[in-house]
Amino acid sequence: MAVSVDALPARIRHRFPIFDRLVYINSCSQGALSDAVRDAYARYLDDWDEHGAPWEYWVEQLDAARRSVAGLVNAAEDEVAVTTSVSAGVSALASGLGFDGGRDKVVVSDSEFPTIGQIWHAQERRGARVVHVPAEADGTIPLERFDAAIDEETALVAITHVCFRNGVRLDVAGVIELAHERGALVLLDAYQSVGSLPVDVRALDCDFLAAGVLKYLLGSAGLGFFYCRRDLVERIEPTATGWFADRNIFEMDIHDYSPATTARRFEAGTPPIPAIYAGIAGIELMQEIGIEETEAHVRELNALLIAGVDELGARVVTPRVPEQRGALVCVASTDVDRLVAALAEGGVVTSSRDDNLRISAHCYNTAEDVSAVLEVLARNRSLLRLD
Numbered sequence: 494m495a496v497s498v499d500a501l502p503a504r505i506r507h508r509f510p511i512f513d514r515l516v517y518i519n520s521c522s523q524g525a526l527s528d529a530v531r532d533a534y535a536r537y538l539d540d541w542d543e544h545g546a547p548w549e550y551w552v553e554q555l556d557a558a559r560r561s562v563a564g565l566v567n568a569a570e571d572e573v574a575v576t577t578s579v580s581a582g583v584s585a586l587a588s589g590l591g592f593d594g595g596r597d598k599v600v601v602s603d604s605e606f607p608t609i610g611q612i613w614h615a616q617e618r619r620g621a622r623v624v625h626v627p628a629e630a631d632g633t634i635p636l637e638r639f640d641a642a643i644d645e646e647t648a649l650v651a652i653t654h655v656c657f658r659n660g661v662r663l664d665v666a667g668v669i670e671l672a673h674e675r676g677a678l679v680l681l682d683a684y685q686s687v688g689s690l691p692v693d694v695r696a697l698d699c700d701f702l703a704a705g706v707l708k709y710l711l712g713s714a715g716l717g718f719f720y721c722r723r724d725l726v727e728r729i730e731p732t733a734t735g736w737f738a739d740r741n742i743f744e745m746d747i748h749d750y751s752p753a754t755t756a757r758r759f760e761a762g763t764p765p766i767p768a769i770y771a772g773i774a775g776i777e778l779m780q781e782i783g784i785e786e787t788e789a790h791v792r793e794l795n796a797l798l799i800a801g802v803d804e805l806g807a808r809v810v811t812p813r814v815p816e817q818r819g820a821l822v823c824v825a826s827t828d829v830d831r832l833v834a835a836l837a838e839g840g841v842v843t844s845s846r847d848d849n850l851r852i853s854a855h856c857y858n859t860a861e862d863v864s865a866v867l868e869v870l871a872r873n874r875s876l877l878r879l880d
């Protein structure tokens with residue numbers, strides 16, 4: 494899709510007041526606050542104030558969040574659990590897996606967010622064997638490495654769509670095909686991709702997907718979601734559970750565990766109602782803005798960014814082929830804390846992981862924002878690892 498590089502932000506940037514003060518180019522950490530999300534929080538407080546305890550309405554909001562997520566990732570509503578984090582959804586999944594029947598192995602890519610590695614290692618206490626798939630020095634993980642790791646003893650393969658450390662996008666389709674050939678299930682962590690590029694659980698053919706709304710979906714902390722393919726739902730009985738995972742939430746029976754027949758069984762306690770108001774608003778806003786248009790827009794911005802970093806002679810850590818990366822671009826630094834601080838002094842908000850500066854453009858960023866980053870980098874060449 495060909496778009497003029499500033500057409501999209503010209504249309505929507507006014508909805509994100511932070512840009513009156515700062516160049517915010519850090520959506521891999523958290524999306525910028527919009528008028529829509531601020532209004533949603535105000536509506537939550539108004540509803541609380543007006544109705545006292547509008548629980549029925551709040552349960553409706555929980556289902557509205559489920560619908561919203563289902564529409565976003567092309568799932569059915571009964572395949573979606575509304576969670577408080579990626580960790581909560583994945584822990585519920587792990588608690589329901591048995592690691593028996595000859596399949597005790599969990600294959601974990603080295604691109605995973607800490608929570609994913611930690612949850613699967615916790616299952617070693619329950620009989621799981623965790624095998625890591627190492628990345629190359631450049632952060633990519635060739636398919637052959639998954640081919641070597643996934644076998645007939647593999648219960649599950651945990652992969653991440655886009656790595657939070659270096660922006661590498663994994664060959665998700667390749668890994669899923671390999672895993673399915675060998676009878677293993679696949680969990681995809683889509684937190685660093687959802688909202689910045691189209692994520693479709695049917696097209697991906699993943700078995701489970703976990704993500705949250707804090708980043709490119711423009712929501713806030715406290716709301717995540719977990720997708721479980723329909724035919725798998727009733728084969729997994731989470732033992733990490735709670736009353737909102739029960740078949741009938743309002744039955745209030747303390748003598749029984751009867752999980753919901755839908756993916757709601759991966760939920761737990763009281764839903765994060767304020768974050769749900771905000772999350773629905775963020776998802777709707779992102780859909781209104783256009784995720785495909787955003788992907789094309791960010792690709793153009795990142796081409797400018799990478800060309801600028803090249804001109805400075807600095808090292809881009811993220812793959813150059815657009816299909817092998819997400820929205821995040823990382824630049825190697827000699828002292829990344831000082832570099833992030835220098836950018837902040839120049840009014841530019843970024844973040845870091847390892848020794849790399851993370852620059853993550855989204856729908857609202859402009860070519861001028863990219864120039865602002867590059868100007869600070871040019872003034873701080875000693876903080877860049879030069880090629």
Ligand SMILES: Cc1ncc(COP(=O)(O)O)c(C=O)c1O
Nearest residue numbers: 578579580606608657684685705
């Ligand atoms: C890829 C990825 N997964 C998971 C998380 C966070 O997980 P949780 O919602 O459990 O805090 C992040 C957040 O930074 C992330 O980048």
